[in-house]
Amino acid sequence: MALGRAYSVAVRGLTGEIVEIEADVASGLPVMHLVGLPDAAVQESRDRVRAAVTNSGFDWPMMRLIWALSPATLRKAGSAYDLALAASVLAADRKRRWPRLEKTVLLGELALDGRVRPVRGVLPAVLAAAREGWQTAVVALDNLAEAALVGGIEVLGVGTLTQLADWLDGSGALRPPGPPVVATGADEPQPDLADVIGQAQARYAVEIAAAGAHHLMLTGPPGVGKTMLAQRLPGLLPTLSDDEALEVTAIHSVAGLLSEATPLITRPPFVAPHHTSTVAALVGGGSGMARPGAVSRAHRGVLFLDECAELSPTVLEALRTPLEEGEVRLARVDGVARYPARFQLVLAANPCPCAAPDPRDCTCAAAAKRRYLGKLSGPLLDRVDLQVQLHGVRAGAMVGAAGEPTAVVRDRVCRARAAAAQRWAEIGAHTNAEVPGPLLRRKFRLGHRAMAPLNRALNTGALSVRGVDRCLRIAWSVADLAGKTAPAEDEVAIALGFRQGGAAR
Missing domain, CATH: 3.40.50.300 (P-loop containing nucleotide triphosphate hydrolases)
Known part of the structure; x- marks a missing residue:
């Protein structure tokens, strides 16, 4: 039996709440269960995550896998949990601690080849993580500029699941935010x-x-x-x-x-x-x-x-x-x-x-x-x-x-x-x-x-x-x-x- 743990954020309106994702790998028939009031998009993430993990060159545990999303009474919606679900499985299968994973919230959707895609609501999610005192937020590269608007938390961008695993191992680096981008409409001509x-x-x-x-x-x-x-x-x-x-x-x-x-x-x-x-x-x-x-x-x-x-x-x-x-x-x-x-x-x-x-x-x-x-x-x-x-x-x-x-x-x-x-x-x-x-x-x-x-x-x-x-x-x-x-x-x-x-x- 092995247990992995990762963290993400559930956004309700403009408020966010930290979601703890636990992956339990135990002996039994190879089956995947996802509990914690997931909606259809979260349920479908089982197949996305498995394909992303195997296509990124990692082994998938051919055992009984249970994901638990807590708090269990909070309904989870959207695809932003993919990255955290994959990280929790990798942590459980390797049976080793990743210290960085315990201090990081992960936000991103996974493509079948392991690429990390952007999701909605990253800004309120990172704001919630900063208010809760989290040290780091890892988001898709296309969400990096948006997430970097939040102060008091380190924001990093990831392009693939492999890059995330290398960063968690300490053998790789993720992209930091670039210089501030000119805001929407700041320099655009206005009707006179x-x-x-x-x-x-x-x-x-x-x-x-x-x-x-x-x-x-x-x-x-x-x-x-x-x-x-x-x-x-x-x-x-x-x-x-x-x-x-x-x-x-x-x-x-x-x-x-x-x-x-x-x-x-x-x-x-x-x-x-x-x-x-x-x-x-x-x-x-x-x-x-x-x-x-x-x-x-x-x-x-x-x-x-x-x-x-x-x-x-x-x-x-x-x-x-x-x-x-x-x-x-x-x-x-x-x-x-x-x-x-x-x-x-x-x-x-x-x-x-x-x-x-x-x-x-x-x-x-x-x-x-x-x-x-x-x-x-x-x-x-x-x-x-x-x-x-x-x-x-x-x-x-x-x-x-x-x-x-x-x-x-x-x-x-x-x-x-x-x-x-x-x-x-x-x-x-x-x-x-x-x-x-x-x-x-x-x-x-x-x-x-x-x-x-x-x-x-x-x-x-x-x-x-x-x-x-x-x-x-x-x-x-x-x-x-x-x-x-x-x-x-x-x-x-x-x-x-x-x-x-x-x-x-």
């Missing part, structure tokens, strides 16, 4: 806001949205610039902090969207799902452990829903919880996956089904118009801070002076965000959109004159209490852009105008 012709009010609304992380809805006929404005919003946002970049990159790692050439995302992501997307595609889902959806991939960035009135009402209503809580919780048989989803929502819609460029040419009945935008429920629209109605551009705007470029507006937005972050630092908020409403109405309550427009709107039923809170947040963003220490009546009036005068229902 100066390309948008006219639409001064909508441009200002996009600037306010960027300054305060507010949600935005753009309504207007085709071709007036709704999509162009939405695509330029991410370019106005500040670069992600180190913690935010790791968080966003971890989500994309679990989704399998990272490559070796672009291991770190430092620019706010822009995600624009098609209007035929399902609830699972938007908020996440899938069999086994749920995968992140569009709302999580847009974390710390922009989620753009073009033609939002064409989306299913069920899909639209699924946005309400992420908008309020900034998180998605997906319960499955395999457990609950939690993904952050603190994004800026940008909705774009035509005013009616026919979408005539000239409103005078519209052939839609009044009831059809109401039904069209009526898919956007009151509770959902109440969570959208800024609502803007765009109109056709006149010929004079095409020959006039261009608007401010992205670089100028972004500089103003960054100063406004810095002022907001300093003001709200004591409560742990970074943007105006994150500030709790009761705090705005009490500790940071505006003067009677400034609050008068909001009080009138609340008394007439034009605003809900949530609407008042959102108007106050917009007013603070307008004041930050103007360099003021607090909103006055003018800033509140601007906020109320954007809140009430946008989307036609």
